[in-house]
């Protein structure tokens with residue numbers, strides 16, 4: 001006896017159906033009349049075989065329960081894997097970008113600089129996280145972040161040296177990659193030489209061409225930053241550094257997003273990522289009633305910019321989802337805040353998110369047995385996954401959607417479990433394209 005799985009989903013287009021498993025999509029394409037006949041009981045061994053291979057037909061409800069338990073266990077294993085250590089070197093910044101929550105946080109919590117002792121202790125705690133990681137081969141990153149991290153140059157240079165020592169002693173895997181996320185304007189010869197020596201990936205914020213960028217990314221005092229950022233990117237590239245760009249889709253560049261891929265390609269950067277605007281900035285920067293239209297333009301623009309260069313993975317947000325779909329590696333989470341990352345804030349407090357001061361203890365006071373994946377806030381935020389969230393159990397794009405950013409959802413609605421609308425719309429739109437992208441052999445039943 002067989003029955004359709006409760007996770008079987010389908011979509012119809014141009015006389016064809018795509019049929020897929022909601023928890024582990026691996027599409028089957030079938031002519032509409034053939035699919036309808038099969039559903040009405042017409043015998044079709046070829047189709048039945050394709051469906052059975054994908055667990056789209058099962059012997060009982062218990063089979064579906066087991067598949068859900070497997071998916072939940074796989075999610076938990078993934079979220080327990082340490083992937084990123086954030087060392088937030090400075091709370092303050094020499095920029096006051098219109099959308100950024102950091103200047104407000106600097107006013108609220110002080111313009112702290114991370115101390116050398118806290119940075120070293122953070123690195124030690126990270127080595128302990130990696131020591132008992134389930135997958136010792138998974139690539140991990142140490143990200144220097146802020147505010148503007150280069151406002152704390154001595155601790156940046158000291159932490160790079162400490163990383164080298166930890167690698168030499170075998171406590172940090174050789175594959176650990178250092179990355180700095182910066183506005184790019186405070187590099188000097190010594191910092192560049194250290195980045196070259198330690199093979200640091202530099203991620204520079206740039207929101208488009210001069211007009212688009214300077215609408216939002218401005219020095220404290222109001223001056224535009226485009227010329228300084230581009231000069232800095234060229235200087236870093238001439239020194240042989242790998243440079244990536246991070247942009248924000250915001251009201252100042254939303255109509256030109258589709259051009260960003262080609263613009264960054266011409267600048268010679270390795271990769272770019274477009275972040276969606278999150279948190280209170282959404283209310284502050286958008287006209288009342290303008291949210292839905294803005295969100296739709298952001299989603300269209302990011303997808304168009306990712307496709308414009310014809311190079312999968314050149315744009316990070318889309319690249320992540322395309323890779324997850326291609327590799328049949330379901331991703332019912334959008335963020336690394338659910339246990340994958342340890343954040344050391346400029347005041348030495350531990351958090352799970354660079355934008356949210358969770359105050360999980362001072363890094364120099366917690367024991368070396370502290371694990372971010374076991375923090376109660378992480379258990380709470382994990383409930384955002386549509387795999388677990390009671391209000392999203394029926395989202396059929398959940399294999400590629402995680403309801404977006406918990407910090408942003410909370411900043412807007414006071415609820416860490418609320419969906420971040422624009423990212424959810426983006427995930428659904430990308431899923432819609434990907435589920436039809438393999439149309440043809442070998443997933444075709446004819």
Ligand SMILES: C[S@@+](CC[C@H](N)C(=O)[O-])C[C@H]1O[C@@H](n2cnc3c(N)ncnc32)[C@H](O)[C@@H]1O
Nearest residue numbers: 099100146147148181182183205246277278281
């Ligand atoms: C907080 S800044 C810190 C690093 C550095 N000072 C810089 O300018 O990139 C890091 C990134 O946060 C992102 N960001 C700032 N405000 C945001 C917001 N409201 N929503 C989403 N991302 C935001 C920007 O893309 C920025 O590149």
